[in-house]
Amino acid sequence: MTGSSTADSSATAAVPVLDLTASGGELTAALVDIPSVSGDERLLADAVEAALRSLPHLTVDRDGDAVIARTDLGRSERVVLAGHLDTVPIADNLPSRVDGDLLWGCGTSDMKAGVAVQLRIAATVLDPNRDLTFVFYDCEEVEATRNGLGRLARIHPEWLAADFAVLMEPSNAQVEGGCQGTMRATVSTSGHRSHSARSWLGDNAIHKAAPILQRLADYVPRLVDIDGLEYHEGLNAVNIQGGVAGNVIPDACTVTVNFRFAPDRSEAQAEAHIREVFDGYQVVVTDSAPGALPGLSHPAAAAFIAATGATPQAKFGWTDVARFSALGVPAVNYGPGDPNLAHTREEHCSLAAVDECEKRIRDWLQD
Structure with a gap:
């Protein structure tokens, strides 16, 4: 076993031990019970790295809080x-709990069930028909610039x-091809401050945002x-900001919009469309990530689907398939x-679905 690590050795918390021989559901629960809100994945990354380094058939590397493991069997593919x-912020839904076939808790669906399947495959598929690279990374749930x-x-x-x-994003064990792009932008208005008792002396920037909201509604x-x-x-619209005080006519208002665009548009085309919709207003793009075309005709994709x-279904949300x-x-x-349970207070996953997903991938790698 070889590989490098750039993890911060100053971390003092005891590293949890992950049992990769446990069932997929049990392993998912263990992962969920290690909190890993975006930017605070270090302890979970340490646990994943330690578990993978115990497997002699893998080469393990690390960069920050991302862990990569590889087989090198000389396969043709x-x-x-x-x-x-990482997960979104915890919503009073830890620790995990089991109720029948359902495992409840932050990150169960998005996406520690998928991570558990990765770890199970890494530990138990010793002679795959394809060489494998396992990638576990940080900061997916926050702005694109921080994405691991x-x-x-x-x-x-x-x-x-x-x-x-x-x-391994949540997809209800269905293949979701490609992904839509995402772009956030601010659309701003300006006015003139005055005392609200003499409002006719001012120019209300919040009122001037009404046409922006109407364009969105239409x-x-x-x-x-x-x-x-x-x-x-x-x-x-996903956010609106304006106002100075309870007795002041505001001189600025900003509406933040989020455009989810089909993968036939480039980021430049998506930006042009936003500017067209809000022609006449100040528009500033604040965050953007491109979509990805499905590519289901590729032989490897076709083999996986079979x-x-x-x-196959369309992926409406943005995922890192775009980076690949x-x-x-x-x-x-x-x-x-x-995916409909992602980021919710009621987040949960089916234990049977975890096992079924693992079985299908195992069969694909051992056919």
């Missing part, structure tokens, strides 16, 4: 199984080189068919969690 370690997979793509693109990638999103998958765009028996696509690696989303 290499595939990546990738998943993020993006950092690896910039610093260690060779670690991500492959013929095909499976991102907006008709595109439905786009690509490779037989239908993508549903959306343009929505092996899993899954029905930018590296020239076709990728799909496939994981046991329910």
